[in-house]
């Protein structure tokens with residue numbers, strides 16, 4: 103597996119990738135034409151904020167399975183284009199929270215106490231001008247946060263320690279959560295009119311581009327300061343420059359710009375603007391944590407595992423991750439075995455039933471995505487992942503229905519079935535096919551039912567699954583044929599409705615079974631539906 107590191111990445115991440123056994127290519131600052139011509143050689147690419155992975159780069163990355171962002175913002179990645187191709191986009195959302203929050207406070211203090219100008223006057227011009235650099239205190243002032251996520255909340259905590267009153271505008275946060283951090287949740291217009299300092303902490307999206315525009319800047323309290331350590335495009339820079347020139351704003355502190363590096367951006371020359379070159383995450387701690395976290399995520403995806411922080415895969419909360427992870431594996435295995443045994447249902451409708459401990463689990467969206475990934479993987483092994491499984495299923499006309507049944511059996515008094523069941527109707531006869539499973543005592547996925555017949559498969563490996571008439575001699579014939587082809591049987595399980603009736607046979611075998619052997623097995627009388635599958 104080849105990984106391209108296209109932006110500077112801390113050594114901790116590079117070392118972790120090397121340990122993970124991938125072939126590493128560190129090529130920072132590649133010209134776009136080179137990136138486009140070389141990206142097709144890699145299974146993964148890792149960037150920070152410099153390299154743009156737009157739709158054209160995604161398209162050229164024919165082998166890409168994962169795009170890693172060593173940080174939070176993914177606005178330099180075309181996530182939609184990546185999702186269409188099944189490329190998982192991972193980031194490191196927690197690694198630089200504290201550093202970005204601390205930088206925000208540093209910028210706020212710098213502009214409020216006029217530190218850069220005072221430093222310049224003394225250090226560069228040897229001028230001792232104490233009266234010229236009188237600032238304002240933070241204590242007793244109101245801070246308005248636009249976005250109360252990880253960084254916004256940490257800024258709030260620190261601002262409160264400075265004695266500030268903190269307001270926040272965040273349409274996706276409930277007032278109770280804001281209150282827990284001692285923050286008053288308000289509407290944006292209210293925040294603009296009441297804040298002495300406004301600090302931006304939302305992501306750059308189509309909805310937040312120019313969220314702070316000329317109109318909103320006119321509503322800002324006269325003499326307020328604006329701090330932006332999120333993304334340049336959230337504020338209309340031309341309108342901000344005008345507000346600063348006219349003195350409607352007392353000052354601004356900017357770590358980020360609509361275009362980076364900013365070139366001859368008018369904001370750079372203004373006497374009341376403090377700037378840093380996107381340094382919010384530039385601490386040793388944040389860089390090494392982000393590099394390590396993204397390296398782990400990239401290795402996870404390359405190993406076929408589910409990442410913890412993918413922006414285009416249904417989320418699982420960090421405190422539920424350990425609980426949910428083996429169920430994702432169960433869903434993927436059940437999905438794959440379902441398609442290997444029955445194919446995709448022509449009726450185009452697959453039902454995924456969640457029971458018992460899964461009946462009310464909040465992770466069903468992720469579980470369904472993992473199951474669909476498994477369902478589609480025998481058909482499009484290269485092009486499907488948890489990121490695009492739903493989209494691909496939809497494009498193939500497959501309707502996916504989730505049902506959540508009672509925790510203890512579907513009817514009162516009925517024994518509970520397996521925690522997860524994948525089922526569908528085959529053809530017009532209305533015959534229902536299904537596979538069901540759960541986790542064993544060691545939390546390993548188990549295949550427990552095939553078409554309602556009980557089995558118990560826990561060991562990952564190759565399976566032969568067939569149906570037969572329960573009569574003497576059949577099992578022996580199968581065993582002899584496999585022996586003749588030197589295929590070792592690891593174990594055998596039988597599920598039957600009654601003695602002498604119909605039965606399901608599952609053989610665990612020590613390797614894949616060649617097609618010509620399967621053909622011979624299918625010719626054994628009173629045995630039908632012989633299929634190879636994998637658990």
Ligand SMILES: NC(=O)c1ccc[n+]([C@@H]2O[C@H](COP(=O)([O-])OP(=O)(O)OC[C@H]3O[C@@H](n4cnc5c(N)ncnc54)[C@H](O)[C@@H]3O)[C@@H](O)[C@H]2O)c1
Nearest residue numbers: 174175202249250251252253272274304305331332382383
């Ligand atoms: N300067 C830097 O080096 C640096 C470092 C880290 C992060 N960042 C930027 O900071 C942003 C926030 O990071 P985070 O870790 O706090 O992310 P987060 O996802 O934890 O928080 C973002 C918050 O913004 C809110 N939000 C979304 N749309 C909004 C809108 N229209 N109006 C108001 N709020 C809205 C969300 O509900 C969420 O609570 C990142 O997206 C990134 O662009 C910059």
Ligand SMILES: O=C(O)CC[C@@H](O)C(=O)O
Nearest residue numbers: 150151173174175383384
């Ligand atoms: O890579 C960086 O240093 C910046 C990261 C920051 O912008 C982020 O969104 O995490």
